[in-house]
Amino acid sequence: MKKKLLALTLTGALAMSLLAGCGSSGDTAATDTTAAEDTTTTEDTAADTTSAEGSVYYLNFKPEQDQQWQDLAAVYTEETGVPVTVVTAASGQYETTLMSEMGKSGAPTLFQVNGPVGLANWKDYCYDLSDSDIYGELTSDTYALKDGDKVAGIGYVIESYGLIVNTDLLEQAGYTTDDIQSFEDLKAVAEDITARSDELGFAAFTSAGMDSSSDWRFKTHLANLPIYFEYQDRGITSTDAIEGTYLDNYRAIWDLYINNSTCDPAELSAKTADDATSEFLNGQAVFYQNGSWEYGNVAGEGKFSDDQLAMIPIYFGVGDEANQGLCTGTENYWCVNNQADEADIQATLDFIYWCVTSEEGTTAMATDMGFVIPFKNAQEPTNLFVKEDQEMTAAGKTPISWNFTTMPSEEWKNGVGQALTAYAADQTDANWDGVVSAFVDGWATEYALANGQ
Amino acid sequence: MEKAIKRYSPIFVLPTLLAFTIGFIIPFLEGLYLAFCQFTTVRDAAFIGVGNFKRIFSDTTFLQSFKFTVLFALASIIIINVIAFGLALLLTRNLKGTNIFRTVFFMPNLIGGIVLGYIWQILINCVLSLVGEPLLALNSTAGYWGLIALVSWQQIGYMMIIYIAGLQNVSEDLLEAAQIDGASAWKTLWRVKLPMVMPSITICVFLTLTNSFKLFDQSLALTGGDPNHLTETLALNIYYTFYSRAGAQWKGLGQAKAVLFCVLVIVISLLQLKATRSKEVQQ
């Protein structure tokens, strides 16, 4: 209160003095009055936004779905009269935006974290969702993000990644996706394509770009595989020290990617996500490691049709490869801000419940946003890759879970990415030791830094 | 005269001062306090004392970025000012197309730092791959010189304008007098023009100095600190401490780094101001 009073006096004084001081400028004089008015109505607006009904302020993470969320929010407001504001943070700016918005009045009531590591930042702000309706709608408890007994976040979209295949090109090379059932198969096919690339006119893999727009595909998503298999072996779900049992397999597949691709491995450090997409769209490569979110970018008018595309698992040469599925999981968890007003919290809970249960909500999420949602009322997806994931699971294949959410920090990922890039430019054992060291030693150091002090 | 102006001080000073208090002093003091806290958002800061400052010195990335920033600042200050001054001299010679040149050299200023960074990244990588050198992400030397090229390209135009304004203030009489005395062009430059534009030099050096030290957008977009934090500027290091780390303990550390950074920059710029101001001639 004291702060507010000080603030009021300050602006008041400022407005007055400016009126007196810069009276000669039409512009400034005009805005002065607005400033003065604004300050006097501070209390009112605060009351407005927290009126009996409550309201929702959703800080959305995915820029590509901004418009769809805006539309869905408008539908909800029309139906219920509850105001829903959706703001999308620019890519790479989510944490900055969230930190600044959470410090303000009228903070977001609904925000997202990316898993256990992200939760460490925000756990004090997460409303316990264990008694909420939406928690009961989850198809599996694995999609709830827990902090002790508290349900801190609810995964709202499941995504899958693997190798996107241009089946036309694969056929031209004389293969079908059925021919690839293991890492050995994949290697044989890729190396055969490379050997005949002049004649075929395309390469096996799109560029494995290590520019920051693309490097997460390898330092995070591909690195999930050695972590997953090690966790499986050891029967754990997180660790303070990774052993790196399967790093040789990681090297084998990385070698395969970079030596059978559209460009010289030394140039990978500058290749972007757009480069890989363009190469794939232009028919320059057969395989493209990416996820279900990429569907809209490769399929559709002027691009590929569904029968020209497929997604196959990233075979790693470990375990029962015949029954390996896609890498499926989530790193998008909804959290409700426990510092918000009771009414706003309730309004937010109602809104997300409506999103995942109502006809409009589920349709919008499935069709417009192309999401698969882990809730009982989910609708059939239109996304080919997602359908393939469901078919594989139905056929008894085991999806690989997303364990990269347990990676100790961004710093760790960057360290691994850096080492991978260096190795790609100069493929020596010494450089691979750099990757191993970033992976294993880096994990221990970063885990201690993140959880120690 | 002083007295009369003093009476009007509320009108002259107060508007700026009040806005300055809101826009800078209050946030700065609060920020100073936060350096002694653990916090996630500004609202939940908990006082923990000087712990954050102690941890700075065990953070090797901070020392590395400090070294990089100093080396970068030194080189860019010299390069920018020498070239900008040279261009200003040329463009006050009544050459044909002077206006077009001025406009062109100023252009890069009109684009935001992040966008510039991305453009230059593409450009430098293209050149590097042509000559068969490792690309930016693995090449800290290229990152260092690339960053210098980028900021030079961006800031030379602006500094040039300041120098032009300064050079045009040098009185014709003085130059004529020098010519009559038989001074060579070189001598006129050193003995007459340079001392007369000293205020411009002070401003330009100060601006390039603070710009170099605070450099953020361009360095984020060009190299992002790669490889292994080797091309990380101080501002970038602080930014990473805030965001690529999860947990309340890091935010306070970032804030403490920012405070230390401030102190450093203040000391350095005070020294610079003192040094160049002393060379200014009173007119």
Place this chain on the structure above:
Amino acid sequence: MAKRKKISNINWSILLTILALLYVYPIIMIIFNSLKQETAITTNGAFTLPTSETFAGLANYVNAIESKGFLQSLGYSLLITVTSVAAILICCSMCAWFITRVKSKISQALYFLFVFSMVVPFQMVMFTLSQTADALKLNTPYNIWVIYLGFGAGLAVFMFAGFMKSVPLEVEEASMIDGCNPLQTFFRIVLPMLRPTLVSVGILEAMWVWNDYLLPTLVLDIKKYKTIPMLIQYFRGSYGRVEMGPMMACITLTVIPIVIVYLLGQKHIIKGVAAGAVKG
């Protein structure tokens, strides 16, 4: 002698022309790419001209303007830039005059404070600034200029003060003796003499405000308002995809107004200097 000078001038002109071409190249690159189709904008192809195959016409521009509320953001950006720069120029030049003409401990301290603010990294005050602005409700395009005035004051005061030192006192004194009060003296005598500096400071501050991304993101009520730099960031997706075409188009469109402002202002610099008001 005259002939030799002429020849060397031609040489210099040629050198400058080459330099100038190198200088505008990256900008031309943006414009070229803004005319290309999405898939043609790649790391390797960044330098190639649009061909008949990849030429997208103005599609990217249409896309940029239509899709994300471009015109509205343009309006906000213009409003913020104009109000902020006007406030900075008037208030700070007055403040700087006061500081240079009144020699007291307080004015020295003020000057030091302003200069000090220039060296503080934005990261240090970003969160507290966003909170202060929020508490005072200075979070709309109509009053965010107060923040910009406060945050931009350091540079402006520093530059004005620097130039004012070279402005002779005599004219001002004469005007005061003629019975003008300090306000009249300032607006009739000092301000016109400052014109070149006003223009340079104005351009510098205008570019800062116009291109600024982080400050409006943190300070503005992002539920309602977006500026152009904020809008440009929306062309980047969460999975590393960038809509390069519309983004390049958007950047081109953003650069145009500021180029116009600069071209207008440039005349004033020359005029202001040519008028001889500043000759010591």
